Amino acid sequence: xxxxxxxxxxxxxxxxxxxxxxxxxxxxxxxxxxxxxxxxxxxxxxxxxxxxxxxxxxxxxxxxxxxxxxxxxxxxxxxxxxxxxxxxxxxxxxxxxxxxxxxxxxxxxxxxxxxxxxxxxxxxxxxxxxxxxxxxxxxxxxxxxxxxxxxxxxxxxxxxxxxxxxxxxxxxxxxxxxxxxxxxxxxxxxxxxxxxxxxxxxxxxxxxxxxxxxxxxxxxxxxxxxxxxxxxxxxxxxxxxxxxxxxxxxxxxxxxxxxxxxxx
Amino acid sequence: xxxxxxxxxxxxxxxxxxxxxxxxxxxxxxxxxxxxxxxxxxxxxxxxxxxxxxxxxxxxxxxxxxxxxxxxxxxxxxxxxxxxxxxxxxxxxxxxxxxxxxxxxxxxxxxxxxxxxxxxxxxxxxxxxxxxxxxxxxxxxxxxxxxxxxxxxxxxxxxxxxxxxxxxxxxxxxxxxxxxxxxxxxxxxxxxxxxxxxxxxxxxxxxxxxxxxxxxxxxxxxxxxxxxxxxxxxxxxxxxxxx
Ligand SMILES: Nc1ncnc2c1ncn2[C@@H]1O[C@H](COP(=O)(O)OP(=O)(O)OP(=O)(O)O)[C@@H](O)[C@H]1O
Ligand SMILES: [Mg+2]
Numbered sequence: 001x002x003x004x005x006x007x008x009x010x011x012x013x014x015x016x017x018x019x020x021x022x023x024x025x026x027x028x029x030x031x032x033x034x035x036x037x038x039x040x041x042x043x044x045x046x047x048x049x050x051x052x053x054x055x056x057x058x059x060x061x062x063x064x065x066x067x068x069x070x071x072x073x074x075x076x077x078x079x080x081x082x083x084x085x086x087x088x089x090x091x092x093x094x095x096x097x098x099x100x101x102x103x104x105x106x107x108x109x110x111x112x113x114x115x116x117x118x119x120x121x122x123x124x125x126x127x128x129x130x131x132x133x134x135x136x137x138x139x140x141x142x143x144x145x146x147x148x149x150x151x152x153x154x155x156x157x158x159x160x161x162x163x164x165x166x167x168x169x170x171x172x173x174x175x176x177x178x179x180x181x182x183x184x185x186x187x188x189x190x191x192x193x194x195x196x197x198x199x200x201x202x203x204x205x206x207x208x209x210x211x212x213x214x215x216x217x218x219x220x221x222x223x224x225x226x227x228x229x230x231x232x233x234x235x236x237x238x239x240x241x242x243x244x245x246x247x248x249x250x251x252x253x254x255x256x257x258x259x260x261x262x263x264x
Numbered sequence: 265x266x267x268x269x270x271x272x273x274x275x276x277x278x279x280x281x282x283x284x285x286x287x288x289x290x291x292x293x294x295x296x297x298x299x300x301x302x303x304x305x306x307x308x309x310x311x312x313x314x315x316x317x318x319x320x321x322x323x324x325x326x327x328x329x330x331x332x333x334x335x336x337x338x339x340x341x342x343x344x345x346x347x348x349x350x351x352x353x354x355x356x357x358x359x360x361x362x363x364x365x366x367x368x369x370x371x372x373x374x375x376x377x378x379x380x381x382x383x384x385x386x387x388x389x390x391x392x393x394x395x396x397x398x399x400x401x402x403x404x405x406x407x408x409x410x411x412x413x414x415x416x417x418x419x420x421x422x423x424x425x426x427x428x429x430x431x432x433x434x435x436x437x438x439x440x441x442x443x444x445x446x447x448x449x450x451x452x453x454x455x456x457x458x459x460x461x462x463x464x465x466x467x468x469x470x471x472x473x474x475x476x477x478x479x480x481x482x483x484x485x486x487x488x489x490x491x492x493x494x495x496x497x498x499x500x501x502x503x504x505x506x507x
């Protein structure tokens with residue numbers, strides 16, 4: 001109850017900080033919005049050119065989905081989690097001057113970066129819509145469920161960001177380690193290769209099912225391009241992974257936050 | 265009459281690592297060589313102070329004795345290493361004015377930004393906006409980026425925002441020394457106003473005259489320990505004569 005009141009008290013600060021980030025990114029350059037749509041599209045063109053040569057223009061996923069659609073839907077989710085967590089990581093540490101001067105609930109900083117990344121995600125969804133239309137994918141009502149996997153990915157990102165931002169205060173160099181980890185995570189998730197590639201290999205499939213990113217990416221693809229609903233087990237695991245990460249993040253953050261000022 | 269602030273057995277230990285250990289590699293090396301001994305520095309040790317409701321309480325002491333640290337602990341910015349602080353009521357800390365000011369933004373934008381940092385709602389800032397600007401007397405500069413302000417002007421804006429609320433407990437750290445003499449008078453008047461409304465005040469100042477004039481009781485802190493607590497006159501006289 002007390003925590004909730006504090007959160008309400010500082011919600012204007014939260015929206016102010018997000019507003020400032022949005023202003024810097026989108027208002028200062030007219031091309032801001034255009035870039036956040038063009039960037040994933042150009043990336044998609046590059047990757048699909050490379051991979052259509054490698055895989056000889058094969059169809060991807062469970063149905064006849066063109067590679068670039070398969071890639072873009074996966075990359076959109078991955079990019080969101082990657083951006084949210086890597087910008088959050090430094091957020092507490094860079095807020096040191098503020099944290100040492102006034103009382104502010106410190107979780108505001110990673111939370112703000114995650115929400116800002118979510119705003120960027122919404123803009124990059126424009127690219128997804130354009131590609132879906134251009135690729136002749138038919139509209140289905142299942143598509144309207146797209147916010148569910150994205151919101152779950154947001155919950156997961158907030159948890160992971162709280163964990164990472166707390167640890168970064170004590171060990172500055174995990175920023176670099178996490179950068180490498182993110183690249184590995186991209187390749188460990190079926191984003192640029194079809195999941196069917198792994199289906200013969202039991203060990204790899206097991207690892208895949210331990211990879212949280214897999215659930216968000218596949219959930220999003222299922223509703224947006226496969227026109228299927230995930231079964232209840234899949235849904236339960238995705239929800240469970242998100243909430244578990246959030247709880248871990250909150251617990252670690254809470255346990256460490258009083259010591260932050262001593263290390264900044 | 266109940267207490268506004270109860271400080272019991274508060275100690276504050278800072279890490280004064282000579283070389284900062286902030287990478288995992290260094291940490292592991294030091295850990296295995298068993299060198300992970302932070303040089304600990306006690307900024308405050310075993311502080312006990314009770315401030316009554318409506319009281320004006322002063323803290324005096326030499327540079328680096330721990331006054332600002334104590335105020336930050338009372339305001340919740342720092343958590344004490346040991347001991348507890350009980351606070352009854354809302355706090356307005358005037359410790360570091362203008363926290364979060366973005367000098368590229370105008371004074372108007374910064375009033376909203378700094379207000380939100382202090383936990384004010386948007387609606388509240390809108391209501392009080394004119395009052396804040398009136399107090400700063402900077403009407404013609406309100407849409408100028410604050411990087412073009414003099415330091416006194418910045419301080420005016422910071423002070424005006426921080427004192428717009430009527431808190432139960434006001435915490436003041438040496439900020440009365442900002443601005444020209446007219447503005448200093450105005451600040452002191454504002455603080456007097458807040459005090460007359462029954463607000464509890466905890467104040468740090470190096471101006472012993474000011475402390476004598478404003479405070480009921482004073483604590484003299486020396487090297488992180490309380491040297492003396494008592495009536496303002498008495499403590500101040502001993503402090504100034506102890507050279
Ligand atoms: N974040 C910190 N990390 C390490 N040491 C600190 C930190 N903050 C304060 N100290 C140390 O604690 C001691 C007390 O500092 P503090 O700012 O409370 O002094 P002060 O009494 O307010 O002095 P002044 O009169 O100069 O304002 C100082 O020796 C300072 O070096
Ligand atoms: Mg000080």
